[in-house]
Amino acid sequence: MNTDRYTGQxxxxxxxxxxxxxxxxxxxxxxxxxxxxxxxxxxKETHEEIASLPLxxxxxxxxxxxxxxxxxxxxxxxxxxxxxxxxxxxxxxxLITMLYMGRLPALELATLPEEYTLLNxxxxxxxLKQVIxxxxxxxxxxxxxxxxxxxxxxxxxxxPFFQRKKxxxx
Amino acid sequence: MDVDQLTDIDIIARVLSGEKxxxxxxxxxxxxxxxxxxxxxxxxxxxxxxxxxxxxxKAYKSLALFKKEAKFSTWIYRIACNTAISYRRKWKKHxxxxxxxxxxxxxxxxxDSVEYGDxxxxxxxxxxxxxxxxxxxxxxxxxxxxxxxxxxxxxxxxVSTAKVKLFxxxxxxxxxLRHILKxxxxxx
Numbered sequence: 001m002n003t004d005r006y007t008g009q010x011x012x013x014x015x016x017x018x019x020x021x022x023x024x025x026x027x028x029x030x031x032x033x034x035x036x037x038x039x040x041x042x043x044k045e046t047h048e049e050i051a052s053l054p055l056x057x058x059x060x061x062x063x064x065x066x067x068x069x070x071x072x073x074x075x076x077x078x079x080x081x082x083x084x085x086x087x088x089x090x091x092x093x094x095l096i097t098m099l100y101m102g103r104l105p106a107l108e109l110a111t112l113p114e115e116y117t118l119l120n121x122x123x124x125x126x127x128l129k130q131v132i133x134x135x136x137x138x139x140x141x142x143x144x145x146x147x148x149x150x151x152x153x154x155x156x157x158x159x160p161f162f163q164r165k166k167x168x169x170x
Numbered sequence: 171m172d173v174d175q176l177t178d179i180d181i182i183a184r185v186l187s188g189e190k191x192x193x194x195x196x197x198x199x200x201x202x203x204x205x206x207x208x209x210x211x212x213x214x215x216x217x218x219x220x221x222x223x224x225x226x227x228k229a230y231k232s233l234a235l236f237k238k239e240a241k242f243s244t245w246i247y248r249i250a251c252n253t254a255i256s257y258r259r260k261w262k263k264h265x266x267x268x269x270x271x272x273x274x275x276x277x278x279x280x281x282d283s284v285e286y287g288d289x290x291x292x293x294x295x296x297x298x299x300x301x302x303x304x305x306x307x308x309x310x311x312x313x314x315x316x317x318x319x320x321x322x323x324x325x326x327x328x329v330s331t332a333k334v335k336l337f338x339x340x341x342x343x344x345x346x347l348r349h350i351l352k353x354x355x356x357x358x
Contacts (some may be wrong), residue, residue: 007341042348046340049293050312055202056209058219063197066226070193073231 010040014047089152096145173198178242186234193233197226200243203313204250210305211254212261213298221257225250241320247313248324251306258302296346304339311336 009026012018018026030040173181173195185193204225209218228249229236236245297305303325310321321336322329 007344008337011337011340038348039344043340043344046293046296046343046347049289050297050308050343053290053293053312056206056218057202058205058222062201062205062219062223063194066197066201066223067191067194069223069227070190070230073227 006036006039007043010043011047014044085152086156089149089156092145092149092152096142096149179238182233182236182238182242185230193226193230196229196242196246200246201226203243204246207247207250207306207309207313208254208257210297210309211251211302212258213305214261217257217261218254221254222250224257225253228253244316244320244324247310247316248326251324254306255302293343293347296343299346300339300342303335304342307332307336308339308343311340 006026006029009018009022010030013023013026030036173192176184176192176195178196178199181192181195185196201222205218205222208221208225209215212218212221225246229246232249236242297308300308306325307321310316310324316324318329318333321327322332325332327335
């Protein structure tokens, strides 16, 4: 006889999860079948033995050893570096998005002024224009921000997520 | 006021406000549970004690991050499970040797247990024959006041998966016991 299908019911019976009606039906079946009775007895015995198994205790100086170590370590403050990094990351991403959505065309068109007035003296910017490429600087800054945002995303979201999955973290 | 009369949340609040020594109350309250859990996963007393100690230090360090609406027991068991599992990974090579040794002597150990009528020792050995996950689930299931939802949160398993794995573990334990009882009858 395949008793497998009864195992679940027997465990439910032992955990007190069966209704009175189902319990009576099952007990009658168990009484009528010696093989099922053997399964029931072994599961019941295992259940009772484990339930009555006392908790194990560590060595006698366990508490004092823990407290000695506790005395040496500070409690972490609720301030979380990860939270801060995440916050900065979100800000950075927003900034990039805003720049891309609204400011990028302006960046593309950005040029240095023809001349710059300092203390009532006009300074010609022609020479500076030849040296500085504003568009290129804008693009480089955008690229650096993107790389930074990816790094922060990895540190603050991906890494903690996979570490939690693997059970490494607290 | 006696520490025993304080709730876990009260102790945590007072530890965080500077009364470090009150953490002792939490250690004493949960050390047997944490140690039992670590022992069932690691199957080695020295390692289990080290893991249990580490669990409390980790909990202390992260006490400020504990959410007051959660149960401290569930939180500390989760730390204990994760710590024991990472210890097990660390000691994997040693563990393989131990497993071989245990398997070689298993039959003798079991016979001894039955002969001496020491059922509790036998049940402990039967639990040791389970995988770390099965042993962890069985141990948590028989800890008082833990629902399947809490067990699933401690073990990071889905409730349905935890139920299925627990069912298999209990069935396996039952089968081991039945097998031994048959052996006992044959040996009489």
